[in-house]
Amino acid sequence: MERLFLLFLIFDVLLLFNNSAAQRPGFVSLDCGGKGNFTDELGLQWTPDDQFLFGETSNITVANETRQQYLTLRHFPADSRKYCYKLDVTTRTRYLIRATFLYGNFDNNNVYPKFDISLGATPWSTIVISDTTTIEVRELIFLASSPTIDVCLSNATTGQPFISTLELRQFNGSVYYTPYEDRFYLSVSARINFGANSDAPIRYPDDPFDRIWESDSLKKANYLVDVAAGTVKVSTKMPIDVTSDLIPPEKVMQTAVVGTNGSLTYRLNLDGFPGFGWAFSYFAEIEDLDPDESRKFRLVLPGQPDMSKAVVNIQENAHGKYRVYQPGYPNISLPFVLSFRFGKTSDSSRGPLLNAMEINKYLEQNDGSMDGAVIASVIAPFSLAEWAQEGGDPCLPVPWSWVQCNSDPRPSITVIHLSSKNLTGNIPSDLSKLSNLVELWLDGNSLTGPIPDFSGCTNLKIIHLENNQLRGELPSTLGNLPNLRELYVQNNMLSGTVPSILLDKNLVFNYSGNINLHEGARKTKHLYIGVGSSVGAVILLVATVLSCLFMHKGNKSHYNKDQLRQPLPIQRPVSTLRDAPAEAAHCFTLSDIEVATNNLEKKIGSGGFGVVYYGRMKDGKEIAVKVLNSHSYQGNREFSNEVILLSRIHHRNLVQFLGYCQEEGKSILVYEYMQNGTLKEHLYGALTRERSINWIKRLEIAEDAAKGIEYLHTGCVPAVIHRDLKSSNILLDKHMRAKVSDFGLSKLAVEGTSHVSSVVRGTVGYLDPEYYISQQLTDKSDVYSFGVILLELISGQEAISNESFGANCRNIVQWAKLHIESGDIQGIIDPSLHNGYDIQSMWKIAEKALMCVMPHGDMRPSISEVLKDIQDAILIEREATAIRDGNSDDMSRLSAHSSLNIGSIDLGAENYLSLDESIAQPTAR
Numbered sequence: 001m002e003r004l005f006l007l008f009l010i011f012d013v014l015l016l017f018n019n020s021a022a023q024r025p026g027f028v029s030l031d032c033g034g035k036g037n038f039t040d041e042l043g044l045q046w047t048p049d050d051q052f053l054f055g056e057t058s059n060i061t062v063a064n065e066t067r068q069q070y071l072t073l074r075h076f077p078a079d080s081r082k083y084c085y086k087l088d089v090t091t092r093t094r095y096l097i098r099a100t101f102l103y104g105n106f107d108n109n110n111v112y113p114k115f116d117i118s119l120g121a122t123p124w125s126t127i128v129i130s131d132t133t134t135i136e137v138r139e140l141i142f143l144a145s146s147p148t149i150d151v152c153l154s155n156a157t158t159g160q161p162f163i164s165t166l167e168l169r170q171f172n173g174s175v176y177y178t179p180y181e182d183r184f185y186l187s188v189s190a191r192i193n194f195g196a197n198s199d200a201p202i203r204y205p206d207d208p209f210d211r212i213w214e215s216d217s218l219k220k221a222n223y224l225v226d227v228a229a230g231t232v233k234v235s236t237k238m239p240i241d242v243t244s245d246l247i248p249p250e251k252v253m254q255t256a257v258v259g260t261n262g263s264l265t266y267r268l269n270l271d272g273f274p275g276f277g278w279a280f281s282y283f284a285e286i287e288d289l290d291p292d293e294s295r296k297f298r299l300v301l302p303g304q305p306d307m308s309k310a311v312v313n314i315q316e317n318a319h320g321k322y323r324v325y326q327p328g329y330p331n332i333s334l335p336f337v338l339s340f341r342f343g344k345t346s347d348s349s350r351g352p353l354l355n356a357m358e359i360n361k362y363l364e365q366n367d368g369s370m371d372g373a374v375i376a377s378v379i380a381p382f383s384l385a386e387w388a389q390e391g392g393d394p395c396l397p398v399p400w401s402w403v404q405c406n407s408d409p410r411p412s413i414t415v416i417h418l419s420s421k422n423l424t425g426n427i428p429s430d431l432s433k434l435s436n437l438v439e440l441w442l443d444g445n446s447l448t449g450p451i452p453d454f455s456g457c458t459n460l461k462i463i464h465l466e467n468n469q470l471r472g473e474l475p476s477t478l479g480n481l482p483n484l485r486e487l488y489v490q491n492n493m494l495s496g497t498v499p500s501i502l503l504d505k506n507l508v509f510n511y512s513g514n515i516n517l518h519e520g521a522r523k524t525k526h527l528y529i530g531v532g533s534s535v536g537a538v539i540l541l542v543a544t545v546l547s548c549l550f551m552h553k554g555n556k557s558h559y560n561k562d563q564l565r566q567p568l569p570i571q572r573p574v575s576t577l578r579d580a581p582a583e584a585a586h587c588f589t590l591s592d593i594e595v596a597t598n599n600l601e602k603k604i605g606s607g608g609f610g611v612v613y614y615g616r617m618k619d620g621k622e623i624a625v626k627v628l629n630s631h632s633y634q635g636n637r638e639f640s641n642e643v644i645l646l647s648r649i650h651h652r653n654l655v656q657f658l659g660y661c662q663e664e665g666k667s668i669l670v671y672e673y674m675q676n677g678t679l680k681e682h683l684y685g686a687l688t689r690e691r692s693i694n695w696i697k698r699l700e701i702a703e704d705a706a707k708g709i710e711y712l713h714t715g716c717v718p719a720v721i722h723r724d725l726k727s728s729n730i731l732l733d734k735h736m737r738a739k740v741s742d743f744g745l746s747k748l749a750v751e752g753t754s755h756v757s758s759v760v761r762g763t764v765g766y767l768d769p770e771y772y773i774s775q776q777l778t779d780k781s782d783v784y785s786f787g788v789i790l791l792e793l794i795s796g797q798e799a800i801s802n803e804s805f806g807a808n809c810r811n812i813v814q815w816a817k818l819h820i821e822s823g824d825i826q827g828i829i830d831p832s833l834h835n836g837y838d839i840q841s842m843w844k845i846a847e848k849a850l851m852c853v854m855p856h857g858d859m860r861p862s863i864s865e866v867l868k869d870i871q872d873a874i875l876i877e878r879e880a881t882a883i884r885d886g887n888s889d890d891m892s893r894l895s896a897h898s899s900l901n902i903g904s905i906d907l908g909a910e911n912y913l914s915l916d917e918s919i920a921q922p923t924a925r
């Protein structure tokens with residue numbers, strides 16, 4: 001045995017030596033900003049990107065980072081251009097390309113950069129830097145279809161784009177073949193070594209392709225959390241049969257996790273998802289099982305029961321021990337937050353075992369602009385000029401600095417701007433193949449030779465060829481360009497006569513400064529029409545003018561925009577309306593109310609259907625009195641609903657209904673008074689400037705509210721759907737405990753059916769889009785609104801805002817989704833929370849919130865599931881608080897308790913005022 005190990009050791013050393021002696025073919029390791037060649041401790045040979053024309057280099061220092069490739073980087077101006085690296089590849093060969101980014105505060109700015117990276121015309125990823133010391137890594141697997149690839153940085157929205165390394169790794173044979181590879185790249189999302197011996201990844205030379213197998217014990221946000229109890233690491237020193245190329249390296253397969261309690265469970269974020277992906281797991285039996293023992297298990301994916309059918313029996317599937325079995329899905333739909341479980345079958349004696357896993361997302365390739373090939377031949381003669389080396393697609397993802405493109409799905413070049421670029425030689429005739437060209441600027445160069453025939457560019461409007469050394473005649477074909485408006489050819493060496501068609505055209509036309517160019521005798525128009533070949537062009541011209549006139553006239557008959565607005569829906573009368581409020585609701589007299597409120601003296605709020613006043617009963621009990629607008633039919637209907645409903649519903653997290661009054665045409669509802677007003681005011685009202693509520697308090701408020709809603713959904717028969725959940729309907733008592741208020745819009749769900757159809761009502765920003773479209777109301781509509789409230793709690797932003805969410809986005813859901821799905825949770829966290837939160841609990845809520853606002857109700861969790869996650873988050877947060885504060889358990893309980901003290905500040909009754917004008921028709925999205 002010992003000799004065997006020695007043999008392995010020697011083998012290992014030899015391998016290492018060999019690899020450091022010669023670079024593996026198909027490997028390129030670019031040290032961006034580096035100064036010279038070097039070989040790193042893995043045996044990878046790095047070369048600097050010092051031939052690169054663009055950008056500047058910086059030296060950085062990051063604590064604990066000594067690898068030479070991470071001591072430098074290259075950065076680019078924060079402009080609208082793209083900067084592309086061109087790499088040579090072998091066509092019809094598969095590669096892994098890896099780009100890494102270590103910020104290191106190179107610009108002494110601490111504005112964390114955000115920019116895009118693309119592979120050719122295909123948007124690859126958005127790089128969002130969230131601290132100075134974390135290395136962002138992006139990997140893509142692709143089949144090379146041309147001899148070079150371009151990796152481009154662009155779209156600097158914040159800070160300067162930069163890059164630390166660019167690595168190209170060639171695969172053998174059919175490794176990572178997929179049936180979709182001609183149209184899709186694989187974007188690497190997770191490559192995990194389970195049961196790893198350390199936090200360090202396994203890569204080259206253990207992995208001959210230098211794939212990076214991340215350790216499962218690595219600590220990062222939402223990476224392999226919710227691990228089942230009884231999960232243990234196992235490992236072996238025995239060799240594993242990894243002869244097939246696709247298989248993870250032996251070192252990865254020699255470790256695994258085992259669910260000794262029968263289950264392995266994990267949850268992790270999948271960057272780039274939701275979407276379709278390629279997902280494989282790798283199993284090798286590395287434990288000694290007795291002959292009468294078995295290990296059989298199934299994969300369980302939430303919401304995908306079909307995936308659970310196949311049973312894994314590693315030894316059987318792999319035909320023995322220490323051999324690899326690799327089941328997987330070449331095309332599976334996966335969410336951003338993946339929870340999965342391997343559960344043992346009832347007849348299995350051992351729990352499940354897992355060695356490794358790989359998940360890649362399909363990234364659809366962009367075909368690129370229409371003019372890629374043409375423009376390549378145009379610039380070929382100028383290949384040494386800087387402008388000709390911008391690389392990548394001329395239009396995508398952003399155009400070259402001297403090009404403009406239209407916004408077609410496959411864009412074309414519309415403007416070429418090459419004024420004063422020292423161009424020599426002839427005007428490239430291929431320019432005339434750019435059929436959508438509108439403007440051509442070649443002035444101020446040293447171009448010689450004739451002006452080519454631009455007949456192919458029928459959209460050409462503006463041509464600048466002045467201040468060159470162009471020779472020959474001015475082509476009369478220019479006169480046939482139907483859209484030509486400006487033509488500049490002055491100060492050249494043109495000769496002959498100026499074609500009369502150009503002189504007759506309605507044209508800004510300058511041909512001065514051409515000594516040998518003369519104006520011929522002008523022909524009159526009717527004579528000209530007689531020239532057969534030109535008749536078509538003239539008719540075309542006339543037709544164009546006519547159609548323009550017509551269109552112009554059409555534009556004048558503008559419609560009245562207000563006519564587009566839909567009238568408010570007409571309410572249908574509901575029969576229960578006419579029934580007098582029955583049940584056991586307490587009936588106040590009007591004089592009781594007048595005395596208690598001192599004749600409605602103090603207004604504390606107003607809703608869409610009435611005004612709320614402060615009151616105090618003779619016994620000292622404080623009350624909130626809602627006087628419904630008596631002229632509002634709608635108000636009356638809600639009055640009845642509320643009375644019937646509220647008298648039945650009691651829960652500590654629902655605002656208590658005390659009674660009603662209906663006298664002298666007035667309809668009044670009486671509630672308990674909530675001293676601390678609405679959640680809305682505490683999140684972004686005037687109050688927040690003085691004191692914002694901390695994260696744990698926000699979680700407790702969410703928990704309270706969720707309990708209230710859970711009671712409505714599950715504790716009432718028939719179930720009650722709130723229909724108008726929002727942060728101004730969550731009220732806070734003097735202890736800052738939350739209660740859900742305002743059942744004015746609630747309706748009793750019809751027993752035995754899952755939905756109630758009614759006219760769409762609710763508040764813009766909180767309204768379930770599915771309900772809005774289908775008018776089918778379910779409890780999941782409340783879950784949607786609650787998801788919006790969770791996002792408000794995280795961000796301290798209003799649900800709808802014209803300013804907060806950047807251009808083209810008014811809605812908290814869109815905004816938060818964009819950030820969370822790209823992993824940038826920091827971008828939405830309320831700055832007033834400072835660092836007083838644990839990122840795990842934050843993620844848990846952020847993910848749940850995204851689930852709640854899924855477009856379809858059946859994809860959303862129930863409120864009970866949401867409640868459970870909130871409670872989990874509270875546990876995580878309390879634990880983290882205790883660790884942060886270095887406190888014992890007792891102390892953490894104390895600190896959680898002390899956060900309740902906020903409730904004792906007297907906020908004054910004014911704070912209850914919430915201008916609740918928002919009940920309205922939703923605006924279409």
Ligand SMILES: *[C@@H]1O[C@H](CO)[C@@H](O)[C@H](O)[C@H]1NC(C)=O
Pocket residue numbers: 057058059
């Ligand atoms: C970075 O460091 C190298 C060597 O240590 C030095 O030659 C170079 O000037 C430095 N570059 C910058 C931009 O400071």
Ligand SMILES: *[C@@H]1O[C@H](CO)[C@@H](O)[C@H](O)[C@H]1NC(C)=O
Pocket residue numbers: 180184276277331332362
């Ligand atoms: C995967 O499957 C889906 C649904 O069947 C299909 O639309 C898609 O084109 C397939 N391939 C990829 C690469 O997404």
Ligand SMILES: *[C@@H]1O[C@H](CO)[C@@H](O)[C@H](O)[C@H]1NC(C)=O
Pocket residue numbers: 420421422
């Ligand atoms: C053009 O060429 C001249 C001489 O070769 C050079 O001095 C000048 O800098 C160049 N201009 C540009 C914009 O490249």
